[in-house]
Amino acid sequence: YGPVFTLYIGSEPVVVLYGYEAVKEALIDHGEEFAARGSLPIIDAVNKGLGIVFSSGEKWKQMRRFSLTTLKNLGMGKRNIEERVQEEAKFLVEEFKKANGQPYDPRFILECAPCNVICSVIFQKRFEYDDQKFLHLVELLQENNKILNSPWIQVYNFIPSLVHYLPGSHRKFLNNWKKLQTFIWERVKKHQETLDPNDPWDFIDYFLMKMEQEKQNQETAFTMENLAQTVSDLFIAGSETTSITLRYGLLLLLKHPEIADKIREEIDHVIGQNRSPCMKDRRSMPYTDAVVHEIQRHLDLIPSNLPHAAKQDTQFRQYAIPKGTIIFTSLTSVLYDEKVFPNAQQFDPGHFLDESGNFKKSNYFMPFSIGKRVCVGEGLAPMELFLVFTTILQNFTLKPLIDPKDINITPIATGFVCVLPPYELCFLPSL
Numbered sequence: 356y357g358p359v360f361t362l363y364i365g366s367e368p369v370v371v372l373y374g375y376e377a378v379k380e381a382l383i384d385h386g387e388e389f390a391a392r393g394s395l396p397i398i399d400a401v402n403k404g405l406g407i408v409f410s411s412g413e414k415w416k417q418m419r420r421f422s423l424t425t426l427k428n429l430g431m432g433k434r435n436i437e438e439r440v441q442e443e444a445k446f447l448v449e450e451f452k453k454a455n456g457q458p459y460d461p462r463f464i465l466e467c468a469p470c471n472v473i474c475s476v477i478f479q480k481r482f483e484y485d486d487q488k489f490l491h492l493v494e495l496l497q498e499n500n501k502i503l504n505s506p507w508i509q510v511y512n513f514i515p516s517l518v519h520y521l522p523g524s525h526r527k528f529l530n531n532w533k534k535l536q537t538f539i540w541e542r543v544k545k546h547q548e549t550l551d552p553n554d555p556w557d558f559i560d561y562f563l564m565k566m567e568q569e570k571q572n573q574e575t576a577f578t579m580e581n582l583a584q585t586v587s588d589l590f591i592a593g594s595e596t597t598s599i600t601l602r603y604g605l606l607l608l609l610k611h612p613e614i615a616d617k618i619r620e621e622i623d624h625v626i627g628q629n630r631s632p633c634m635k636d637r638r639s640m641p642y643t644d645a646v647v648h649e650i651q652r653h654l655d656l657i658p659s660n661l662p663h664a665a666k667q668d669t670q671f672r673q674y675a676i677p678k679g680t681i682i683f684t685s686l687t688s689v690l691y692d693e694k695v696f697p698n699a700q701q702f703d704p705g706h707f708l709d710e711s712g713n714f715k716k717s718n719y720f721m722p723f724s725i726g727k728r729v730c731v732g733e734g735l736a737p738m739e740l741f742l743v744f745t746t747i748l749q750n751f752t753l754k755p756l757i758d759p760k761d762i763n764i765t766p767i768a769t770g771f772v773c774v775l776p777p778y779e780l781c782f783l784p785s786l
């Protein structure tokens with residue numbers, strides 16, 4: 356038991372890397388050798404090696420590069436991503452206002468908002484929160500995330516060939532997956548009819564143009580199947596992750612009203628009440644920036660990271676790791692390193708501030724992982740978190756229903772991603 360140890364799942368060895376040095380060595384120094392994705396039988400049953408999150412090799416590289424470039428292009432485009440997030444944050448505030456300061460469970464609407472941001476990037480349009488098609492999409496994503504985190508799926512992943520033919524929630528998962536693909540296909544068809552190659556608007560437009568460019572290439576990764584899978588991946592990876600972080604952030608702010616007050620002071624000073632927050636403000640708001648970082652550090656959303664795999668036989672320190680071995684890199688061991696974040700169990704924005712109150716960057720801040728497979732949303736997610744938290748606190752004072760000291764802030768880790776129990780709060784309009 357140390358920075359490198361091996362567990363056995365059945366007869367399969369799984370290497371677990373623990374602590375900053377070992378995690379960095381694996382994901383940066385051995386980044387290429389460990390860039391493959393550890394496979395999960397339940398995902399293998401649906402994704403056919405396509406998309407970004409659970410693909411490997413040349414197809415993964417191409418999908419990843421394309422997605423990053425397209426997100427960057429859209430970020431600088433006519434209606435850039437920041438404007439889309441600002442718009443969503445405003446709709447969110449309007450929704451909270453409807454509660455008239457009464458107790459309100461923000462879970463559902465905080466699931467809708469990040470999903471709508473992805474819709475806006477991929478389909479060019481956001482949906483109203485009561486649009487039936489949109490509600491269907493949110494429900495599919497929600498339900499599949501829940502199933503993916505359930506003990507039954509762990510059983511499936513352990514003995515897939517047996518469980519596959521039994522009744523159980525894996526069937527619902529596979530069925531929902533098909534429905535998600537249908538939802539995406541319908542939209543792709545509409546895009547094919549309206550695409551103007553001189554004026555691409557969204558992710559699907561860019562993908563269809565790339566398919567056209569590559570149509571003579573027999574080996575191309577840019578196919579309709581890969582488009583649907585990549586779009587599903589962006590929804591799955593980008594909705595629930597951001598939504599849980601937002602919900603956890605609000606819970607922490609309820610527990611620590613003095614921290615919410617300090618953010619509000621910064622908002623009054625830098626933004627005021629007459630305009631919406633924007634990303635430029637972040638530079639002048641070191642305390643808020645530190646709080647958002649601390650929310651992510653403290654949540655530790657994906658404690659063991661997603662599984663990587665050795666692409667080839669690899670010598671790692673004194674260990675010979677055979678090709679195909681699954682590698683888990685403990686993000687918890689880095690985000691909760693006491694040397695860098697003293698009293699790491701404590702929620703303390705001071706972990707990201709220097710003595711003069713300036714924002715202090717840390718290499719140990721890696722909720723998005725690092726290296727070749729670092730999260731594709733590591734630019735988008737912090738933008739959503741900053742703009743949504745500041746827009747909410749610009750408009751509301753958060754009031755808990757119980758004494759802050761009794762608020763339980765412990766997330767539950769059952770699968771890859773932590774989950775949070777439901778809670779209620781009151782959004783009291785700012786005077």
Ligand code: HEM
Pocket residue numbers: 407408409419588589592593594596597600656657660661662722723724725727728729730731732733735736
């Ligand atoms: C707070 C929000 C988020 C957190 C904490 C998070 C975290 C992560 C982590 C830990 C990974 C695995 C990296 C690895 O394998 O080493 C990952 C992968 C990924 N994330 Fe995120 N993520 C978030 C939001 C998003 C968003 C908004 C998007 C959508 C643009 C996104 C898209 C992806 C994709 C496509 C991958 C797969 C990358 C690959 O395998 O090459 N994520 N994310």
